[in-house]
Amino acid sequence: MSNSNRMTVREMARLAGVSVATVSRVFNGTGQVSEEMRQRVLESIKAHGYQPDHRGRALAARRHNTIGLVFPGLAGPYFGELIQGFELEVVQSQAAVHILCTHMRRDSDEQVVEMARRVDGLAVLGGTVSDDTLRRLAGTLPVVVLAGTGPGAIASIRAENHDAMRDLTTHLLTVHGLRDLIFVGSPDGSPDISERWEGFRTAHREACLTPRRRPVRAALRQEDGVQVASQLLKRGTLPQAIVCANDETALGVLVGLLGAGVRVPEDVVITGFDDVQMAGLVAPALTTVRQPIRELAAETARQLLRAGSTPPENRLLPTELVIRRSCGCASAGSTPDP
Amino acid sequence: MSNSNRMTVREMARLAGVSVATVSRVFNGTGQVSEEMRQRVLESIKAHGYQPDHRGRALAARRHNTIGLVFPGLAGPYFGELIQGFELEVVQSQAAVHILCTHMRRDSDEQVVEMARRVDGLAVLGGTVSDDTLRRLAGTLPVVVLAGTGPGAIASIRAENHDAMRDLTTHLLTVHGLRDLIFVGSPDGSPDISERWEGFRTAHREACLTPRRRPVRAALRQEDGVQVASQLLKRGTLPQAIVCANDETALGVLVGLLGAGVRVPEDVVITGFDDVQMAGLVAPALTTVRQPIRELAAETARQLLRAGSTPPENRLLPTELVIRRSCGCASAGSTPDP
DNA sequence: TTGAAAGCGCTACCAA
DNA sequence: TTGGTAGCGCTTTCAA
Numbered sequence: 001m002s003n004s005n006r007m008t009v010r011e012m013a014r015l016a017g018v019s020v021a022t023v024s025r026v027f028n029g030t031g032q033v034s035e036e037m038r039q040r041v042l043e044s045i046k047a048h049g050y051q052p053d054h055r056g057r058a059l060a061a062r063r064h065n066t067i068g069l070v071f072p073g074l075a076g077p078y079f080g081e082l083i084q085g086f087e088l089e090v091v092q093s094q095a096a097v098h099i100l101c102t103h104m105r106r107d108s109d110e111q112v113v114e115m116a117r118r119v120d121g122l123a124v125l126g127g128t129v130s131d132d133t134l135r136r137l138a139g140t141l142p143v144v145v146l147a148g149t150g151p152g153a154i155a156s157i158r159a160e161n162h163d164a165m166r167d168l169t170t171h172l173l174t175v176h177g178l179r180d181l182i183f184v185g186s187p188d189g190s191p192d193i194s195e196r197w198e199g200f201r202t203a204h205r206e207a208c209l210t211p212r213r214r215p216v217r218a219a220l221r222q223e224d225g226v227q228v229a230s231q232l233l234k235r236g237t238l239p240q241a242i243v244c245a246n247d248e249t250a251l252g253v254l255v256g257l258l259g260a261g262v263r264v265p266e267d268v269v270i271t272g273f274d275d276v277q278m279a280g281l282v283a284p285a286l287t288t289v290r291q292p293i294r295e296l297a298a299e300t301a302r303q304l305l306r307a308g309s310t311p312p313e314n315r316l317l318p319t320e321l322v323i324r325r326s327c328g329c330a331s332a333g334s335t336p337d338p
Numbered sequence: 339m340s341n342s343n344r345m346t347v348r349e350m351a352r353l354a355g356v357s358v359a360t361v362s363r364v365f366n367g368t369g370q371v372s373e374e375m376r377q378r379v380l381e382s383i384k385a386h387g388y389q390p391d392h393r394g395r396a397l398a399a400r401r402h403n404t405i406g407l408v409f410p411g412l413a414g415p416y417f418g419e420l421i422q423g424f425e426l427e428v429v430q431s432q433a434a435v436h437i438l439c440t441h442m443r444r445d446s447d448e449q450v451v452e453m454a455r456r457v458d459g460l461a462v463l464g465g466t467v468s469d470d471t472l473r474r475l476a477g478t479l480p481v482v483v484l485a486g487t488g489p490g491a492i493a494s495i496r497a498e499n500h501d502a503m504r505d506l507t508t509h510l511l512t513v514h515g516l517r518d519l520i521f522v523g524s525p526d527g528s529p530d531i532s533e534r535w536e537g538f539r540t541a542h543r544e545a546c547l548t549p550r551r552r553p554v555r556a557a558l559r560q561e562d563g564v565q566v567a568s569q570l571l572k573r574g575t576l577p578q579a580i581v582c583a584n585d586e587t588a589l590g591v592l593v594g595l596l597g598a599g600v601r602v603p604e605d606v607v608i609t610g611f612d613d614v615q616m617a618g619l620v621a622p623a624l625t626t627v628r629q630p631i632r633e634l635a636a637e638t639a640r641q642l643l644r645a646g647s648t649p650p651e652n653r654l655l656p657t658e659l660v661i662r663r664s665c666g667c668a669s670a671g672s673t674p675d676p
Numbered sequence: 677t678t679g680a681a682a683g684c685g686c687t688a689c690c691a692a
Numbered sequence: 693t694t695g696g697t698a699g700c701g702c703t704t705t706c707a708a
Contacts (some may be wrong), residue, residue: 018678018679019678021704022677022678052702055701066456074421074422076414080413084438087438088439096456098434105510227619258597284597335533347685357696394700397684
């Protein structure tokens, strides 16, 4: 192994007895190069362990070979899946992943703009960046909104939320005949949650009912669910069903209530959204909606990587109702795992 | 707002009526510039919205202004905290964060080497990269091993695992008089877990006891804990205490056992490690060890950002035993949260 | 098919 | 203090 540290095209060209142009052509497989030459240079490149410098390349090619991912902050399986799905796809394409957590920072929009100057494309989680900034960015580089929609003609990829949540809620209303449902989650926090809240309301409307309460605002983490549980317990009376904006919250609520001796689903029904691993493993297993998180992220990455060659799309991936025990159904559709 | 798209130093210099050198000097605050000149250029820069191109800068300055973070794959609060702590520190320093998940990929070492060519420094989670590769990388750029130690003189930052786990185990053995303890976690998976397993064994040795079982191997996620719980239930007899390698596993075991009607801590004692948020919120609250995850990550970032100006350190951050209900103690040291 | 040379946008050296 | 200019390492015309 020779020291690839100070090996430049020029040095490489000298060692191979060719011009820098040829080295570049061979390495990149561009232009016309005679087979004989190609072999010779290729060998020399391998022998000396030459690897072109990313900075020089970036400057000359006016690309960064880097894709950015902006999300609110992360904990829990949802973002984990998201990042992994995204990263896997990007790395396979020889590009790199820049990440930025906006996590409630006031100046996050600025930071996103700053990041935009270092990447070739930007994936932005719905609700993390203002429409204004989004529009400005989209004029500069390819932008895809993940789990949400952008203003104007900005590409976006999201899962179907509204109908799924409507179906789930309708299931509770009609099959189980429940009436007193609460929704846990903050509709103004993200487009996903907003759509789920709307689905919840639509189901009520279609059943000629009015949801009795405003949503119970809570962030999306498991611990927020636990907090909600203890709030509910303090109030004294539980609703008939607790429809959570996502699985993590639902798991938190579940743990909180079970710990207090409440029986689920006998005393209260709980449902989630996402179908994370844990959802199928807890007792009672969580009735929820499956959304293809990794696929969402992977598709976002793919779209950004080929951006330019295709017009911005607005994709909507299907979701699937997963009925388990926590809604009161007899065990059905459980997800066995090795 | 003018279009900062095609604004270069040269163009900027022309517009300001000065040389490119002066623009560069003013923008970077380097060299000697008269106050009058500085003001004039600064104004012009602001007026035209000039921002130097990262690629040009990187090439000329031979820096990337980017720090890399390598970890196995992520889910759960531990990695969430880690990434956020890291990212916050790096972004504050005007640098960017590259991430790479090795997640069990066979060729991950190669990818880490590839990433190393795009960053100025590398933070590597213990156990994700081979010592060989680590050594090779450390010859090229600053490397810090996070939650583990590297070979040779490579910098590292980790939390105290062994003594904390020894103390925790001793607490179970002496205060609660338990004898039949099992350890859940894979010591060969990461240095952290390996040290905790050793602490578990040390406590037994010091009490003149032999741990009755090999560790129950399990990955670190909550769902893995659930699996362990159902395995244990199938076996028929439970141990007296289940000492988990981390909180997430412990929470999974807890949920799994509670769901099956097992009482904790009456029927079996469960403990964790990390003290994630959920640990203090479940019922019974989890006895665990607090480790400063964010601080670990932030310190890693800081060390990399100032690398070169300081010799590689090997830091060990203190941990703290957190006694709660799940070990059988009366509620103590709970962590109230707003 | 190959090579010479002109940049890509910036920093930093050396003169003035 | 300021400006001209030589690279940083690479890609890509344009000639040969």
